[in-house]
Amino acid sequence: MANEMEEIKTKLGITVKKEEDLSEWYQQVVLKSGLADYSPVSGCMVYLAWGYSIWEEIRNFLDSKLKALGHKNAYFPLFIPESLLKKESEHFKGFTPEVAWVESGGKEKLEERLAIRPTSETIMYVMYSKWIKSYRDLPLLLNQWNNVVRWETKATKLFLRTREFLWQEGHTAHATKEEADREVLTILNVYQDLLVNLLAIPVLVGLKSEGEKFAGALYTATLEAIMPDGKALQAGTSHNLGQNFSRAFDIQFITKEQKKEYVWQTSWGVSTRLIGALVMIHGDNKGLVLPPRVAPIQIIIIPIYYSKSQAEVIIQKSKEIKNMLLSSGLRVEIDDRDDKTPGWKFNEWELKGVPVRLEIGPKDLEKSSVVVFRRDTLQKSVVQISDLLPVLNNLLNDIHQKMLERARKKLEESISQAEDYNEFKEKLEKGGGFIKVSWCGRLECESQIKNETGASVRLIPFENNEPFKEYCFHCGEKAQKLAYFAKSY
Amino acid sequence: MANEMEEIKTKLGITVKKEEDLSEWYQQVVLKSGLADYSPVSGCMVYLAWGYSIWEEIRNFLDSKLKALGHKNAYFPLFIPESLLKKESEHFKGFTPEVAWVESGGKEKLEERLAIRPTSETIMYVMYSKWIKSYRDLPLLLNQWNNVVRWETKATKLFLRTREFLWQEGHTAHATKEEADREVLTILNVYQDLLVNLLAIPVLVGLKSEGEKFAGALYTATLEAIMPDGKALQAGTSHNLGQNFSRAFDIQFITKEQKKEYVWQTSWGVSTRLIGALVMIHGDNKGLVLPPRVAPIQIIIIPIYYSKSQAEVIIQKSKEIKNMLLSSGLRVEIDDRDDKTPGWKFNEWELKGVPVRLEIGPKDLEKSSVVVFRRDTLQKSVVQISDLLPVLNNLLNDIHQKMLERARKKLEESISQAEDYNEFKEKLEKGGGFIKVSWCGRLECESQIKNETGASVRLIPFENNEPFKEYCFHCGEKAQKLAYFAKSY
Numbered sequence: 005m006a007n008e009m010e011e012i013k014t015k016l017g018i019t020v021k022k023e024e025d026l027s028e029w030y031q032q033v034v035l036k037s038g039l040a041d042y043s044p045v046s047g048c049m050v051y052l053a054w055g056y057s058i059w060e061e062i063r064n065f066l067d068s069k070l071k072a073l074g075h076k077n078a079y080f081p082l083f084i085p086e087s088l089l090k091k092e093s094e095h096f097k098g099f100t101p102e103v104a105w106v107e108s109g110g111k112e113k114l115e116e117r118l119a120i121r122p123t124s125e126t127i128m129y130v131m132y133s134k135w136i137k138s139y140r141d142l143p144l145l146l147n148q149w150n151n152v153v154r155w156e157t158k159a160t161k162l163f164l165r166t167r168e169f170l171w172q173e174g175h176t177a178h179a180t181k182e183e184a185d186r187e188v189l190t191i192l193n194v195y196q197d198l199l200v201n202l203l204a205i206p207v208l209v210g211l212k213s214e215g216e217k218f219a220g221a222l223y224t225a226t227l228e229a230i231m232p233d234g235k236a237l238q239a240g241t242s243h244n245l246g247q248n249f250s251r252a253f254d255i256q257f258i259t260k261e262q263k264k265e266y267v268w269q270t271s272w273g274v275s276t277r278l279i280g281a282l283v284m285i286h287g288d289n290k291g292l293v294l295p296p297r298v299a300p301i302q303i304i305i306i307p308i309y310y311s312k313s314q315a316e317v318i319i320q321k322s323k324e325i326k327n328m329l330l331s332s333g334l335r336v337e338i339d340d341r342d343d344k345t346p347g348w349k350f351n352e353w354e355l356k357g358v359p360v361r362l363e364i365g366p367k368d369l370e371k372s373s374v375v376v377f378r379r380d381t382l383q384k385s386v387v388q389i390s391d392l393l394p395v396l397n398n399l400l401n402d403i404h405q406k407m408l409e410r411a412r413k414k415l416e417e418s419i420s421q422a423e424d425y426n427e428f429k430e431k432l433e434k435g436g437g438f439i440k441v442s443w444c445g446r447l448e449c450e451s452q453i454k455n456e457t458g459a460s461v462r463l464i465p466f467e468n469n470e471p472f473k474e475y476c477f478h479c480g481e482k483a484q485k486l487a488y489f490a491k492s493y
Numbered sequence: 494m495a496n497e498m499e500e501i502k503t504k505l506g507i508t509v510k511k512e513e514d515l516s517e518w519y520q521q522v523v524l525k526s527g528l529a530d531y532s533p534v535s536g537c538m539v540y541l542a543w544g545y546s547i548w549e550e551i552r553n554f555l556d557s558k559l560k561a562l563g564h565k566n567a568y569f570p571l572f573i574p575e576s577l578l579k580k581e582s583e584h585f586k587g588f589t590p591e592v593a594w595v596e597s598g599g600k601e602k603l604e605e606r607l608a609i610r611p612t613s614e615t616i617m618y619v620m621y622s623k624w625i626k627s628y629r630d631l632p633l634l635l636n637q638w639n640n641v642v643r644w645e646t647k648a649t650k651l652f653l654r655t656r657e658f659l660w661q662e663g664h665t666a667h668a669t670k671e672e673a674d675r676e677v678l679t680i681l682n683v684y685q686d687l688l689v690n691l692l693a694i695p696v697l698v699g700l701k702s703e704g705e706k707f708a709g710a711l712y713t714a715t716l717e718a719i720m721p722d723g724k725a726l727q728a729g730t731s732h733n734l735g736q737n738f739s740r741a742f743d744i745q746f747i748t749k750e751q752k753k754e755y756v757w758q759t760s761w762g763v764s765t766r767l768i769g770a771l772v773m774i775h776g777d778n779k780g781l782v783l784p785p786r787v788a789p790i791q792i793i794i795i796p797i798y799y800s801k802s803q804a805e806v807i808i809q810k811s812k813e814i815k816n817m818l819l820s821s822g823l824r825v826e827i828d829d830r831d832d833k834t835p836g837w838k839f840n841e842w843e844l845k846g847v848p849v850r851l852e853i854g855p856k857d858l859e860k861s862s863v864v865v866f867r868r869d870t871l872q873k874s875v876v877q878i879s880d881l882l883p884v885l886n887n888l889l890n891d892i893h894q895k896m897l898e899r900a901r902k903k904l905e906e907s908i909s910q911a912e913d914y915n916e917f918k919e920k921l922e923k924g925g926g927f928i929k930v931s932w933c934g935r936l937e938c939e940s941q942i943k944n945e946t947g948a949s950v951r952l953i954p955f956e957n958n959e960p961f962k963e964y965c966f967h968c969g970e971k972a973q974k975l976a977y978f979a980k981s982y
Contacts, residue, residue, distance in 0.1 A: 044577060044619055045570045045607065053565035053635065060566065076542035077549065082609075082640055082657050083534045099598075106609065107596045109644035109656075110589075118534065120571075120595065120609075130533055140832060146542065151571055151640070154596035167598075168571050343629060 015063045016360075017351065021289050026233050033283055037292040037356045047160040047167035051276070055163075055354060057300035058279055059114055059170060062150060065202050066172065066274070069194050075145040075174060082128045082150075083118040091126060092252040098219020099123065102154040104167075120153040125220065125245070125271060128175050129253040136267060138258045139179055143187070147174040163280030164237070164493050171275035177255065177267040181246070184268035188242045191272045192225050195240040198274070202402055203282055204295035205229050206412040207239055208419075208438065208488065210463030222246030228462045228488070231284045234436025236462045236490035239281055242272035280493075285411050286380075292357030293379055295407050296400040303329060303396065304358045305338040308346045308365035308452045322364050325374070325392065332393055334400075354379060359403050360396065369418045382392040419488070425478050428489070429464075432459055438490050442471030443484035459489045506840065510778055515722050522772055523651045526781040526845045536649040536656035539764070543845060544652075546789035547768055548659060551678070552638060554691050554787075555661065555763070558683050564634040564663060571639075572607040573616045579692050580615060580779075581741040587708020588612065589645040593656075609642040614709065614734075614760060617664050618742040625666060627747045632676070633666040652769030653982050660764035666744065666756040670735070673757035677731045680761045683715050684729040685761070692771055693784035693897040694718050695904045696728055697927065697977065699881040699952030704939045707760075711735030717951045717977070719907040720773045723925025725951045725979040728770055731761035774900050775869075781846030784866055784896050792818060792885065794827045797835045797854035811853050814863070814881065819883055823889075824891045825848060843868060848892050849885065870898055908977075917978070921948055927979050931960030931972035938968045948978045 018036065022029045034040050039055035051059065067077070083106065090096045099122045106118040121127060128146070149172045160166050174191065178184045192209060199205040212224035223242040229237045250256070250266040259265055286293040296302050306323045309315040322338045329336045339349050343353060346363070353361060363375040368386075376387045376395070380403050387395050418437030422428035431439050439459070443449070454460050464487050471483035507525065511518045520671050523529050528544035540548065556566070572595065579585045588611045595607040610616060625633060638661045663680065667673045681698060688694040701713035710732040718726045738851070739745070739755040740775045748754055757821050775782040787793050796811045798804040811827045818825045828838050834850070842850055852864040863881065869892050876884050907926030911917035920928050928948070932938070943949050960972035 041620065041623075043570050043616070044574060045572045045616070048570035048572060050570065050620055051568035053567050056566050056568055059568075076546070078542050078545050079540035079659065081532050081534045081537035081539065082642065087531060088533060102599055104595050104598045104607075106593050109593045110591055112648065118593075127532070127534070131530065133537055134530075153571065157599060170568065275852060 017355070018289060018291055022232065022287065025363045026231075026284075029287075029289075030280075030284060031162065033287050033291050033355075034280075039279065039283070039292070040162050042162075045167075047156055049162050049166050051170070054300065055276075055279060057296060058282070058294070059276055060299060061298045062202065062274075062278060063172070066194070067149075068170075069197065070147055070174065070194055073145075073190065073194070074143075074298060075147045075176075077148060078146045079148050079150065080121075080124050080127050082121055084121055084124075085118055087116060088126045088130055089119050090310060091238070092220045092249050094248070095125060095220030096229075099154075102156060104153050104155050104475075121150075122152055122154045123271075123273075124148065124150075124152075124173055125175065125249055126253075129249050129255060132175075132177055132267075132445040133250075133253045133255040136177060136255055136257050139260055142177060142179045142257060142267065143183065143389045144177040145174075145206070146176070147172055161280070161493075163283070164277050169275050169277065171273050173271060173273040176270045176403045177250070178269070179257065179259070179267065179433050181244075181268050184244050184270050186244075187270045187271070188225050188244045191242045191270070192227065192240075195227055195242070195272075195274055198226060199229070199239055199278075200293070200408065202297050203278060205278075205281055205285055206408060206414070208465075210465045210469075210488070212241070213445070213450055213461035213464065213487065214447045214463055215454070218243045218245075220245060221249050221271075222248065226463050228438075228490075229281050229285065230415050230437060231281075231493065232414075232489075234418060234491070236438065236492040237277070237281050237284070238492065239278060240272070240274040240464075241431055243270060245271060267325065284409055285414075287357070290351075290382075291355035293407070294357035294359055296403050299335065299357065299359050301335055301337050301358050302336040302400060303360045303362060304349075305336065305362045305364060306346050306349050306353075307338065309361055310366070311459040314366050318364055318366065318369065321369060325362065325364070325389065328393065329396065332397075334396065350377075360399060378403055381489060421472070422477060423473065428459075428477060429457060432457055432491065436491055438462060438488040440486060440488055441477040442473035442475070443485055443487040444476035444479055444481040444482065445484040445487075446476075446479070449476060449481070453478055453489070457491075459491050462488045462490045462492065464488075495564075502740050504922070506844070507778060507780055509605065511721065511776065514618055515720075515773075518776075518778075519769075519772060520531070522844075523745060523769075525657055528768065528772070528781070529651050531651075534656075536645055538655050539653050540659070544765075544768060547771070547787060550763055550787045550789060551687070551691065551763075551767060552661070553684070555687055556638075558686065559661075559663065562634075562679065562683070563632075564636045564665075566637060567635045568637055568639065569610075569613050569616050571610055573605055573610055573613075574605050577615045577619055577982065578604060578608050580619075581709045581738050583737070584614060584709030588643075592647060593642045593644050610639075611641055611643045612760075612762075613637065613639075613641075613662055614664065614738055618738050618744060618758075620741045621664075621666055621756075622739075622744040625744055625746050626861065628749055629664060631668045631756065632672065632748060634663075635665070636661055636663040650769070650982075652772070653766050654955070658763050658764050658766065662760060662762040665759045665896055666739070667758070667848050668746065668748065668754075668756065670733075670757050673733050673735075673759050677714050677733045677760045678760070680759070681716065681729075684716055684731070684761075684763055688716060688718070688728055688767075689897065691784070691786050692767065693893055693900060694728065694767075694770055694774055695897060695901040697904070697908075697952060697954075699954045699958075699977070701730070701938045702939055702950035702953065702976065704943070705950055707732045707734075709734060709737050710760075715952050717979075718770050718774065719904050719926060719979075720770075721903075722981065723907060723980070725981040726766070726770050726773070727765040727928065727951075728767060729761070732759060734758040739863065752956040760940040774903075775896055776846070779871075780838075780844035782896070783846035785848040785892050788846070788848050789824065790826050790847050791824045791889060792826075792849045792851060793838075794825065794851045794853060795835050795838050795842075795844045796827065796829060797852055799855070803855050807853055807855065807858065810858060814853070814878065816849065817882065818885065821886075823885065839866075849888060862973075867892055910961075911966060912962065917948075917966060918946060921946055921980065925980055927951060927977045930976055930978060931962035931964070932974055932976040933965035933968055933970040934973040934976075935968070935970065938965060938970070942967055942978070946980075948980050951977045951979045951981060953977070
């Protein structure tokens with residue numbers, strides 16, 4: 005038993021504390037909980053079954069919301085001819101430094117090299133210009149679930165920055181700017197719903213600055229979460245592309261009044277980096293902690309027995325309980341491996357972040373009860389089997405609410421205010437977080453701040469964005485708006 | 494109205510007959526029914542919403558079957574370093590002629606070029622060798638849903654041969670050959686279930702010859718369908734890889750008896766080419782005909798009215814019927830566009846292959862009935878609304894059965910037998926189909942036949958594969974087995 009505990013500690017357990025070395029802690033949790041692994045391709049990772057199944061839960065949630073709003077899924081080619089990628093110049097400038105290029109197929113050199121999509125605006129919109137002729141073809145609401153490649157030169161980090169990642173990208177075309185504006189916000193709300201109600205991740209929402217908006221967009225709306233080291237993480241973005249792409253790709257339609265006009269477009273996406281955010285925000289020193297609604301397994305049942313005859317009875321009872329819970333829609337598994345002790349299993353499932361554990365032993369059975377363990381607070385309680393279903397349903401909801409509240413508290417505590425540049429830099433050094441400032445809104449000013457401190461504008465609030473000082477905290481010009489700055493992932 | 498019908502015919506309708514020009518007919522059905530479109534990237538297509546939603550139905554069906562058998566989904570990198578792809582020599586020889594290569598990322602030339610996966614054996618198995626240590630790690634049962642690229646030099650064809658396509662690839666590792674054999678057959682059965690019970694596509698199953706097996710496999714099991722032009726189409730394959738890859742990638746495990754052994758592996762896949770098979774087999778001169786279980790919309794409701802006051806009542810009733818059918822699990826939509834006539838809608842939904850249409854007009858409503866139209870036979874009947882649910886459930890099952898029977902009859906009629914090479918060539922010219930022959934089984938012999946006639950061994954039956962003649966129909970050597978030859982897609 006001592007040996008086994010040793011093995012658990014060194015092989016399975018997390019050997020550093022979250023509060024002491026976040027980066028090493030994060031890597032250990034991701035690898036040891038079975039979310040992902042490094043691959044032999046530099047900067048690319050393997051999504052392991054546990055990590056991928058979380059992505060499936062995210063996808064199911066989001067996909068049904070998007071479909072309910074009238075969006076349809078489609079799939080466009082992985083490759084983008086260079087000439088197409090170049091058509092919208094701001095877009096090309098933004099993405100070309102991180103494009104992977106295919107230059108030969110089989111034994112032949114290609115006449116034109118092909119970009120592997122870093123995002124699909126250009127390959128999609130060349131089709132949109134073919135398909136959209138009349139106001140009757142609008143709105144066009146397409147989404148795709150795919151892989152994209154961005155040839156990062158910065159250090160990569162599992163889930164948070166990899167050269168290939170999985171995401172969804174929505175691309176819509178509308179008759180008017182107002183409709184496109186509305187779509188941008190509708191999607192922002194869907195993303196917030198996903199973050200708050202599935203992932204228990206509270207976010208700040210607002211607009212990106214000129215320097216931070218999507219390459220080729222009119223404006224970008226964003227959702228920003230806070231990580232334990234005080235750095236922000238962009239959890240999703242929703243862009244109004246204006247008519248920038250429709251002009252570059254000649255996407256025109258005949259209006260009801262028989263006039264020819266360019267369409268207004270939006271694009272928006274969230275990616276598997278959400279899984280990284282999930283780990284960072286909710287994990288603890290025992291490993292991953294999954295919010296119940298996104299957990300691929302919500303309840304793990306561990307049968308405990310000391311003899312073969314006990315085993316039969318207990319496993320039988322475990323199966324009955326499993327089936328009862330399954331049939332009410334809960335995601336439940338029994339860990340009945342006979343080469344692992346209950347203690348070993350406790351540790352493994354805690355590491356993997358399963359929200360609730362049921363322990364069923366001979367003594368519990370005598371009393372028609374089970375031990376219920378909740379992963380977020382590590383608390384145990386004894387529950388009568390006859391009460392189990394309502395108790396578990398309440399418990400899962402409670403775990404979600406408590407996890408969300410804890411995260412929201414941290415988000416709120418991470419927001420501070422700086423009167424001037426010195427205070428700003430001081431706060432950046434001490435804990436970071438979101439720092440509210442009165443800002444001039446000039447691209448030149450934000451570039452200087454980013455170069456000098458590494459912090460960027462994370463968002464400008466939609467409302468109540470009046471500056472609280474007359475002059476910009478950095479350059480001293482007239483302050484135009486309130487902005488949230490932070491360092492970021 | 495005359496003008497409109499003209500427009501329907503030229504824009505929407507199929508302008509050639511299936512029996513007269515299959516290739517042109519196929520292309521028109523795929524494009525005009527909204528399954529797919531050509532893209533600006535040579536050899537790559539766009540999966541439109543209608544085509545992609547059929548893929549989603551296929552994926553949902555297969556994914557739940559695979560998960561029920563213990564398989565888990567994961568995701569591996571798109572890129573394979575050239576040195577990895579080379580590790581299993583037969584595999585590399587088979588795939589290297591059709592690999593697309595990434596040679597630079599951003600502005601930098603890569604040190605080693607990266608293949609875009611044509612299939613993922615090599616990038617997966619380098620990980621398997623890291624993960625698999627003991628018999629306790631077996632079986633390892635992983636699957637991925639992804640995109641692969643094969644740089645075809647032959648003419649491409651929507652769904653049936655494109656340079657990028659979507660598929661699933663399963664990759665398992667086992668302790669013994671027997672287990673791997675069993676897995677190969679289990680998957681073959683799952684695929685047959687998918688083909689027969691979801692897609693109404695009957696197939697022949699059997700083993701591939703040496704010349705046709707997967708590059709690097711011990712043997713390949715296959716499912717073969719017949720197309721209307723007498724050419725076969727490989728609908729799915731399941732390979733026993735033996736220890737070929739485990740030796741090349743050093744995937745060894747410690748047995749219960751503490752010995753070190755190489756694992757036995759399988760891989761298997763089906764792709765979006767199934768959608769092409771669906772079109773080919775079931776389509777008619779009005780367009781696509783979808784088997785009900787895979788149809789994204791099973792029932793389309795067309796409200797028919799001649800005044801605004803009628804419209805209100807009829808649309809209201811249509812919605813009631815829709816909700817009744819939805820709540821019993823059917824996939825139903827109402828086409829209430831007010832800029833199209835009922836006739837236009839009839840044509841469009843027939844073209845798109847929706848199995849059942851309900852027509853609801855003022856006269857029907859008076860009699861509390863609706864007109865039910867079935868797409869496969871083009872027959873109409875009148876059904877009382879109170880009987881609608883059981884009638885439709887029976888009808889959808891009946892459509893599936895009838896479509897399957899018709900296709901099975903064609904498959905059976907496509908099989909003939911040839912005594913000698915002359916008869917073989919004659920039959921190949923006249924209608925093609927599967928030609929049963931007594932065959933020597935030699936690679937050299939099958940290569941000659943393929944070069945001379947374009948026909949290949951499609952399969953060797955699992956059972957009853959005794960040759961009916963003593964000597965090979967082609968080369969005159971001793972006949973070893975019964976083989977089915979055909980030209981193929």
